[in-house]
Amino acid sequence: MDEIERTLEEFEHEIENADNLEAIKVIRVKYLGKKGKVTALMRHLKDLPKEEKPIFGQKVNKLKNSIEEILEKKHEEIIFKEKESKFEKERLDVTLPGARKTLGHRHLISRVLQEIEDVFLTLGYEIVEGPEIETEYYNFDALNTPEWHPARDLHDTFYISTKDGTLLRSHTSPVQVRTMKKSKPPIKIIAPGKVYRKDYDVTHLPMFHQVEGLVVGKGISVAHLKGTLDYFVRSIFGPGRKTRLVPSFFPFTEPSFEVYVSCGICGGKGCKSCGFTGWLEIMGAGMVDPNVFEEVGYDPEEWTGFAFGMGVERIAMLKYNVDDIRLFPRNDVRFLEQF
Template sequence: MEEQLKVLQEEAIKKAAAAQDLKELNDVRVAYLGKKGPVTEVLKGMGKLSAEERPKMGALVNVVREAITKAIESKQASLESEAIQKQLAEESVDVTLPGRPVKLGGHHPLTRITEEIEDLFIGMGYTVAEGPEVEQDYYNFEALNLPKGHPARDMQDTFYITPELLMRTHTSPVQVRTMLQHEGKGPVKIICPGKVYRRDSDDATHSHQFNQIEGLVVGENIRMSDLKGTLDVFVKKMFGADRQIRLRPSFFPFTEPSVEVDVSCMCGGKGCSICKGTGWIEVLGAGMVHPNVLEMAGFDSNVYSGFAFGMGQERIAMLKYGIDDIRHFYTNDLRFLKQFSVHE
């Protein structure tokens, strides 16, 4: 019997090793270790053995069983591993193929510039004020020290609807409306973004519709130096820490003194086509709020003073991104718009 067991063991181990897949291996298990298998048969035949031989034989049978079991298990592990390898190999993909796109849109560049400026001034304690685009002559001109017949009205060609109603030519009427809401009490600290309209023919540098963002600060003892400091912060954040500002005296009916604000060109003053060789780019108009404007808006100009500034988003976007034609902003060509969805 001993011999018989040894033969069985060798035979089973050989067959297990030869098994091609898990099914064949299972057949080997059933054939040798199953209830009807030869090993079981040997165990059944142990009853005929003497009491002395029985434990010896039992131990031997267990050894054989274990050896066979081990061989099967080992083979099983290796077969399973092969199967997984095979499956993985079959499942592999070309990782260089394009991914499933997540469809994303983006801000219009003008919104992008507007929000950037809004956020910058919100950080400095400003709130955002908005107002109607169709305005009364009073708010657009008269309350801004531009009475009817004033020659400076020629500076802004206006789309009138009726003699008293017009498309606003700047966002300044929002400043007037906000000041009136304050009923003569400061401080006022707002920026006013929005669409404005001028009676212009559209070409590469002119648009009958464009955007403006204006700022207004009214308080006790607001100084021209505060305007300069505020715009310096703005320009450095918007265009880069190495940029400088330069104020040039100018004229706006609603401010006195009035200035044009130039920003140093990115060419570093060497002179380039953008600054036309001057090293400076005109970006903002600004000034100290005219006392007539303060008074008409209900503020005592002996107690209160203020500054105001204004700029055009189109111009800023054109400078910042190098856009060459203002009409692009209103054509909505996807090849144009999609370039502005990147988050800087």
């Protein structure tokens, strides 16, 4: 074995045991540095007889190349291993839940109110609001419900002062009158808001929410009321749901209707949740009574219109299967955070 082979063997042995970049650096210097073993062999070349020089030179060069190649390979290997172990040390459990930001929730009534508003906004309605404390005039008289009319019994009303004739509005309909008194037709509004009635049990709240609608134009008929409510019902409850107008009575509309939507559970066949009728009542509606138009100074021969009023709690209960109306004002966070 000559010097060159010994050197390679020695190198291979050393590099085998090197396991970090520093060790490689030391080995590199030991073999390829200025005072390294390969460098020394190179220097030895000039001492050789002429005819031996080319062969020896070739051998040394080959040795140098081999060493460099091995060093390079080993270097890369170590870098790879070092990275790998660094990542391993940085390993995280990606299944651990994130540190979440707490986001708040819309109240279900507020959410449903907005859903309802949005349906009518797409139809170009305006949103109008009125006072929650009203006068008897706006709440009753102007709506064709004079003082001794039995229809006043339909609403058990909270009074602020019977002497002043001030009360908590029992419906959002006064907004109709206020709007018509303020502006000229045509009109297309909805009026959402809180209303109050003297009732408090499993199915009634003393304060609840309504959305009133009023459309006044030329040639407006029951067909327009029906079209609008069909659109509303399909938008809120889903395509395929049907509406039905059942004659009823409200003093400020003539004709008047109760509006029913086909039951979403049985599809209209009749089941427990619709009382085996296939239909669920969702609102009152009708054509604006000519007396109301006269009260606000519109000519009922020129203008006709329809109005409707729905209970938001009722819609929310139907849509989200809420079975106790008292959950709404209770504001239990375990309820609030479901929506």
